[in-house]
Amino acid sequence: MHDNLAAVNRSTISGMGRLARFFGFSEVMGRLYGAALLSPEPLSLDDLAQRLQISKGSVSMNMRSLERWGMATEVWVRGERKKYYKAESDMWQVIRNVLSSRERREVNLALEVLGESVEKLQQAGSELSPEERELAHYYLERIGELQAFFQFAQIALETVLGGAETLDFDAITKIEIR
Amino acid sequence: MHDNLAAVNRSTISGMGRLARFFGFSEVMGRLYGAALLSPEPLSLDDLAQRLQISKGSVSMNMRSLERWGMATEVWVRGERKKYYKAESDMWQVIRNVLSSRERREVNLALEVLGESVEKLQQAGSELSPEERELAHYYLERIGELQAFFQFAQIALETVLGGAETLDFDAITKIEIR
């Protein structure tokens, strides 16, 4: 293969590895995704293991992860007993998968926990000594800021996922600490 | 201290640890940030080590990281020789720090590398065999999609950092593969 093609292949694969790390996936997952993305033909586990010089076991596990995340899909090739994979090449689809399953959970969980904290603090109100009461008030301020942040994240997330045409930044920045 | 206050303290600190991991920092950094955030008074290294039950060495290193990221600042307490830290409580400030130093670099680097790849492919054009030429074309398509993604990220990033009042989502989604 021409040097330049090979070079582009290498740098794309390692770039995808980097991107994967950045998003909290394993580097190998990203590299596998990259390798599949740059192949016009679906690739078998052996192909992938050979191209990335890693064990078949690792390829098997990581490709199943990619599949679960909707970043690669199995492809049947007639007359073949091997499993073939191709990468999901629609970036928006991939992003949406990740955002909607992982990030959304994370944000919602955070908001729940923060809400519980606010409840606990308010509920404790009458039983507190004066100093404790002051501290509780301080906590409420800090937690309010955290809530504002996560509410912003939630709205931004839902907006992207909802595919809305316009993100109303004014409305978002109006979420205030109370 | 009242049970509820203690409970809120614990869950906030561990939540901050989780958030830190999510953003690619170490968990301890997040916990330290959380502990400082919930203290009306600045805390010394010893205070922090004791509250989080970790070694002083670790506290020292992690607090310096927090300082570098603009997430905590040193505070001089008169008559004291200890170092005291308080957390930066303006979330937007923190987010902006992280986005502008780390994420921006990442995105710009990716765009540079992708640009170089496109150049390499175009430059190789004439020297390629028919099959290679087909492959090069395929690469260009895939890389174009990646560029679109990173360009979107770049615009979104600069918009948030620029503090613009309105994020023009129409303009952003018009970035197309060419």
Next chain:
DNA sequence: TCCTGCTTTCAAAACGTTCTGAACGCAAAG
């Protein structure tokens, strides 16, 4: 200048994560 008390540094250890390769399971073909 010499203590004293605190911070910083760093090598070693602990820990968690990821990878490997052999063993196993399964299904299609003969």
Next chain:
DNA sequence: CTTTGCGTTCAGAACGTTTTGAAAGCAGGA
């Protein structure tokens, strides 16, 4: 029914990262 060629699993190895604790560094006060 047996063989063959895959994919999957998992215990152990390899690896990288984080923590610790002791030693060194540093600054202020006597």
